[in-house]
Amino acid sequence: MASTNTAVTHHPGGADLLTRSPLVGWLAVVSVMLGIFSIVTTEILPIGLLTMIGSSFTISDGMAGLMMTMPGFLAAVSAPVVTVATARIDRRLMLCVFMLLLAVANFLAAVASDYWIVLLSRVVVGIVIGGFWSIGAGLAERLVPAESVGRATAVIFSAVPLGSVLGVPAGTFIGDLAGWRTAFVVMGVLTVGVLVMLMLVMPPLPPDRVTRLSVLRGMFGNVNTRFALLLTFLVVLAHFGTYTYVTPFLEQVTGIGPQMITVFLLIYGAAGIAGNFLGGAVVARRPRAAFGIAAGMIAVAALLLPVLGRWELGVVALLVVWGVGYGAIPVSSQTWFTKAAPGAPEAASVLFTASFQATISLGALVGGFTLDRTSPSTVMALGGVTATLMVVAVGAHFARRLTWSDGT
Secondary structure (H helix, E strand, O other): OOOOOOOEEEOOOOOEEEOOOHHHHHHHHHHHHHHHHHHHHHHHHHHHHHHHHHHHHOOOHHHHOHHHHHHHHHHHHHHHHHHHHOOOOOHHHHHHHHHHHHHHHHHHHHOOOOHHHHHHHHHHHHHHHHHHHHHHOOOHHHHOOHHHHHHHHHHHHOHHHHHHHHHHHHHHHHHHHHOHHHHHHHHHHHHHHHHHHHHHHOOOOOOOOOOOHHHHHHHOOOHHHHHHHHHHHHHHHHHHHHHOOHHHHHHHHHOOOHHHHHHHHHHHHHHHHHHHHHHHHHHOOOHHHHHHHHHHHHHHHHHHHHHHOOOHHHHHHHHHHHHHHHHOHHHHHHHHHHHHOOOOHHHHHHHHHHHHHHHHHHHHHHHHHHHHHOOHHHHHHHHHHHHHHHHHHHHHHHHHHHHHHHOO
C-alpha cells in the first residue's frame, strides 16, 4: 500500500507532497482521473444504450431518459451532504468507498429484472458522483508539487471528454455486440480495477480545510459565484437537454444504424478531448471568452442540426463543433467557481458538482418531456436557444465590465 513508509511534508497551502517518489503522486492523480472517467462513463452510458434499454423494458425513450435524470438530482444533493458529513474522514478512504459503490451500481444494473431496479442503481450512481467528484476534483494540489498543479488538474478533468470519446461509444459498441447488460458488467469490472489502483497508489489524505455548511452558504454571497451558477445552469441545460437524446435524433432524422452511431459518437468524443485541452489553455487567461465561445459552438451545432442533420456529412461537422465546445465547458465552469473561492477549493468543487449535476438532471428531464411530445429536431432547437441565452449573458457581463473600467 502507498500509505506505508511514505514521507509527507506540508507546504503553506496545505498540500501534501510525496517527497520520496514524485511518480507516486502522479500515479495518484491518474487514479483520480480514472475514477472520474469511470463515473462519467457510467453516468452517460445510457445515452448510447437508450433505445436498447427502453425496448428491453418496453418503455418510451423519454421514460428511459430518467436514467440520466436520477443520478444528477442525487448528485446535486449528495455533493454538499456527503462532503460535509464525511469532512473529518480520510479522503483516501472515502474515494475507495465511492468506487466500491459504483461497481455495485453497475453490476446491479446489469442483472436488473425490472426498470425500477435500473433506476435504483442510478440512485447509487448519483451519490457516488456527488461524493467522489467533490473530493477528487480539487485534490491535485495535495498530490503533486505546486508547479505541477495546473497540469495535474488538466489530467483529472481530461476524464470528462475521455468518458465521451471512449466510454459511451465503447459501451454502445459492446451493447450492439453482446447486449446492454454486458456494457454495464464491463463498467463494473473497470471500476473494480480503479478501486484496486486507488488502494495501491493513493497516499493517506487527512481532512484539510474542512468543508462546512457555513462555508457553502457564504459562497452564495459572492456575485462571481452566483454568475458562475447562472452560466453553468444555462449551458449544461442546453447540452444535456439535447445530447441525452442524440441517439434518437441520429436514428430518426439522420436515418443511420447502430454501428454508424458508434462512429459518430467517437468523432464527437475525439473533438471533446481537443476542446478540453484548448479550453484549459485559454480559460486561465480569458475565462469569459473561453466560456462564451464554448457555449456559442454548442448553440450553433444544436440550432443547425434540425436543418443539416438529414445528411451524414452535416451531422459529422456539427458533432465536431459541438464536441469541441462542450469539451471546454467543465474546466471553464470549475475554473470560475475556483476563482470565486480561492481559499476553499473543496467547497468550490462541491458547488460546481451540485450545480452541474442538478442541471444535467433537469436538462435530461426537460429534453425527455419535449421528445415524447414533439420530435428530436424540436429538442435540438430548444437546446440551441438555451445555449444562445448563455452567450448573451456572457456578452452582457463583458460589456458591463468594460463600462466599469471606463468609469461610466
